[in-house]
Each structure stands twice: as C-alpha cells, then as structure tokens.
Amino acid sequence: MAVLQFREALRDAIDEEMARDEMVFIMGEEVAEYNGAYKVTEGLLDKYGFKRVIDTPISELGFSGIGVGAAMKGLRPIVEFMTFNFAVLAADQIINHASKVRYMLGGQASVPIVFRGPNASAGQLGATHSVAYDSMYAHFPGLSVIYPSEPDDAKGLLKSAIRSEDPVLFMESEQMYGLKGEVSEEDDYIIPIGKGKIKREGDDVTIIASGKMYHVVKQAAEQLAKDGVEAEVIDPRTIKPFDIEMVIESVKKTNRCVIVDEAHPFGGVAAEAGFLIQREAFDYLDAPVQRVTLPDVCAPFAKNLFDIWLPDAKQVIDAVNTVTYRN
Amino acid sequence: MAKNKQEAVFTPIGQNHSKNGKFEKSVDLPPATRKKHTTLGLSDDDVVEMFRLMYLQRRFEERAMQMYQKGKFGGFLHLYIGQEAVSTGTVFALNDDDDIITAYRDHGWGLVRGISAREGMAELFGKATGCSKGKGGSMHFANTEQHFWGGYGIVGGHIPIGGGLAFANKYLDNGQISTCFFGDGAVDQGSLHETMNMAQLWKLPVVFVVENNGYSMGTAVKRHTVGEIYERAKGYGMKHACFNGMDALTVYENMKEIADEVREDSEPYFVEIRTYRYRGHSMSDPQKYRTKEELEEFQKTDPVERIRQYLLDKDVLEESDIEEIENKIEEEVLDAIDYAEESPSPEPEELYEDMFAGTPYFHDKK
C-alpha cells in the first residue's frame, strides 16, 4: 500500500492507461500547460506531449462532441471538465449523443469515452458552482456514473472507466483532491464498475453514502459508535450501476436505513435507493427509510446559510436517531 | 422630445416581403460549372453512375412518401428531394474511406454510401432488416463500415462529432478526411462556432458543409441568420467556398478540389452549397411560408433532370438507355418496398440490444 492524495491516485490511473494504450488521450480546459486546474494532470504534458494532452478553449459543448466523434473512430478520450457544473453546457453531447449513438445506429458505433471532473459543491461558491449531477446523469440509459470517496477507489475505478467500451461519467470533488489514503500497489489495479464496498461493519443501521458525503457519514458513524449505535456504512462507489444487492443484504441485517445524498431531494439517488429498499426488503424494515439530502433550494453564498444547506454529520445522526426511534 | 413610437418587429414575415410583385428568392444560386465531365476527370461510366444514384435517391423518397401517406410507417420523414446533387457530387469527390456525417435529412446520404434501397426502406418501416436494425428510423440511417457515420436529429448536435472524426483521423494519421453536412438552420447553433474555432486552431482535416436549401423549417434564411453564411468562416480565418448545389458536376468539381486540399494540408474548410428543398420540411408541412413561384423557379433547375439532359446532350446515353436505368431503379425501389413489408419487426428482446458495446446494464430490469 502506498499513501497517495486523491489527485495522485487519479493521475496514476490516467498515466498507467496512457502508457498502456496509445489510443487514450486527455483533453480539457487547462489540462496541459497549466498542469490541470486541480493538478490532476500535472506532469502528463511533459511525459506524453501535446498530441495526447490537449488544452481546449472554454467550449464544453464543442470539445465534448469532438471527444464523442473521436471515440466513435476508436480513440479513448478522457474529457476533463473543470467541474460538472460546467458540463451542463455539454449536456447535449453527453445525454443526446454519447449515450444514444450506439443504440440509434443499431449498434454500428460505440463511444468509449470518460467525462471526468469535480462534482457538487466546494465551499461557498454560490448557486452555479455547487450542484451534484450524479443522479441526473444516472437517469439516462447507457451512461455509467462513478463517484468515489477515497483514493484507492478512485484509482481502480478510473482505470476501469478508461477501459470501458461505453461512456462513463467519473465524478470527483475539489475538496477531496488533497485527501490522502492508502492505495493498492497491485500491478494494474482494477476495481469493477458497479460494485459497492462495505466501509464499516455494524448491526444497528445501514447508512449509504458516496463521494464527499461518505466522509460526512464516516464522522457521524464514529460519533454514533460512542453512543453505542453501530452503523454499517456502504459506499456504492458507482451510482450507476447501483449495487442494490449489497444494500438489501445489509438492510436485511440491520433493519434500518439512512441514505445520504449530496443532490437535491427530487428524484435523486436517495429517492431511487429508498424505493428499491422498500420494495425488496419491506418485511425487514423496522422503520421507514430516511434520507439526508440538500434542500430543494439553490446553494447560498453566506457562510451560515451554506452550513445549513449542506448535509452534515449532525443531520445524519438525527436521521439515524429517527430510524432507531431514539429521538 | 417625443419620438415616433414604432412597434418592435423582430422577424418580418417572409412571403409578403416581395418587391413590386417580384418575389425574393430564399437562395441565390451561383452559376454551375461549364466544364465537361471528362475535363473534370470523370469517365462516362462515372456520370452514368451519378445519374443512377440521383435517380435512385429521388424515386426511393417519392415512393417512401407514398408509403408514409398510406400509413405504412410512422415517425418523421424529411425528404432530400431537390438536394441529391450534393450527396452525389460529394461521394464522387471523396475517397471511399473519408468520413461523412449529416443531419436527419439523411436518406440520400445513406443511399450513396452503400445502404441498399432494401435496407433503407426497411429502416423506414422499422424492420429488423433495416440499416440500423429498425432502431433509428428515417433520421438515423448509418453505414459505418463505409464511413457514413449516420444522420442525427439534434440540429447542430453532430457538428462537434464531425470535428471529432477529423480529430481521430489526424491523431491516427490515416490520410482520411471527414465531412460534416448540416442545414442552414444549424448555422445558428453555438456548436458550429465552437467546433469551427477548435478545427481551425487544431488544424483538423474537416470540411463543414452547409446545405443551404433556403429554409430552416418555415423560416427563410434571411429571416434566421445575418449576412452571407459562407462569410462566417472569415471570423475563424478559415478557408471557405460557396457554390451551386443543383448540379452534381459543380459539386464534384468543387468538393474534389477542397477534399484534396484538406487532405494535403490538414486545414479545415467551410463550404456553403446552395440548393433547394422541393418538398415540405417534413410530411406535416403546409408550406405557407414560400410562394409557388419560387418553388417552380427552382424546379426548373432540377438536379436529376439536369444530369439526365446532360447525358443526352453529351451523347453519353440515348433516351432508351436512360429509360432502362430508370425502369431498373423503379423495380429496385418497388422490390425494396416488398422487402420492407415482408421483413420481420425486431424481436421484443431487441429492445435491450445495442445499448452497450461492453457489459450491458439496465437499472431495475427484472
């Protein structure tokens, strides 16, 4: 095991895949000369040159589509967005083209492309820089969505994403790039897309969270343990495919579940997982499933409002207290 | 200081815009080439084949229209009738492995790039034997094996993808160029401008081609876009051209030069080909936005009639030879209709096929 920052784990994954396969290249705003807005691509230009590490203009729609076309001809583009908040301008390419081209042409082309970058909020950045897009993209058939929480997951899953024959959205967090964690030193370390991970075992309640919210939940679980409540924490790691089997198995053991989701409540991961749990484990539930999400309101700037807006450990503990009838 | 108050007018009505009873045409056609096919490097067989392909596109669509009206299939049906010289001149100008991508008005493009009348008609009918297995329909003909990357339904959406095909060709250094066709309506989309900027900046071997057929649905070109379309290229320092698209030889001559140049120096080109759509935008278009006079004027320059007459004038074929070709095509198209009718619909399991190249995953599929 090596201790790496999240960004280093991502960089290693990209570097290894670029070394392995000439067809892999990376493009995006500031990825080359500037070494990446968040330094994920640092050093890659020096190593691979301007052909494979490409600075783009601020044209999310245009360069995403160039990526899609290149993928259709057999290249394996990694398209970096400065954040997924800006990828909204490329939604036509991701949603209408990357995910649909293969189907509508009757299987005559495929689109092996990775769209990656930070997702969701990163402090007081205001309404347009703070949205979590994982469940929105998970809505669309044909797209895989990955939102890892720790460097090890990030490395193994990004390598899988780059090798995928189909489009993948890989989501990170500005606030986690410096996060350190142990990363497997296994040669060619791959984590299959669609497999969750039980990151803490417990019998009293199942808590589900991915990405940045995993760390909020981790904090909450430690606090709860002091009060004698042992939470089982599941990090699905991929939002789509969603590892519902792992969740159901855990809920059958704990009989209670809280889902923590960094998106707004309507139609998010929490809504979908919650529905599946009530259908698949109805007889096992000792309490209605609870969720902790953003409220249905834009991200505010003011510090005090922002702190109310973003889910925190206290909200998670409250929800656990509700499902364990400790409130 | 009272100013004369005028009601704001944003898009003046098209048809009533006539001057002294003379109508204003939606597109002005530049003159056609005067060169003979032999001077252009085309053999007699080549022009005969051009005629054959153009007549095939015409009859395929005329019959498709009848079938649509008879209720044989549903969905959208956008006809290319009137624009066949563009597809035909272009495929003769390109190498067989050069890429073509276009919008939803794509039947003609499919037919000139290897989709048989049978596969095309079956696609319209939504049959398993269609070129896209009945998954795409009229708007999504494709034959990627012959480098026809398909028709796309989001106006302007396929333009960056056309740029991406060129990017891949440059990356792979394979000597192929890519050509991306779209309507005058798509000129107004940001996707074009983002892609043109990157194409020029990165010197992508791509030809962007506007098939200016006078209208974006019911909106005449002058009512939806400013200035001359081809001049947009100037803002990007891009090479550009504008020529007549009602004559296959003119399209061939120009596209050949352009394709050769793009292949040679790997720099993009922006081309406006002036043409005309004889039918409505789609099948549900009463065409109130244009005059009968205008349509009749452009019908005098019918590209299929023109090449037919050319073959006779230049003594390449006699009337009887032409009739033989026409009869054969008529049979081919009628056979295609039978084939489409008799072909099976896709099996229900097909609903879940062709989504993924890798491991399939369908959320909550029992």
Ligand SMILES: Cc1ncc(C[n+]2csc(CCOP(=O)(O)OP(=O)(O)O)c2C)c(N)n1
């Ligand atoms: C993004 C988008 N907006 C609107 C439409 C609806 N629409 C389909 S075709 C069309 C007109 C496009 O005209 P043009 O680009 O000139 O092509 P033509 O139909 O003349 O071939 C419109 C508005 C669409 N398909 N996509």
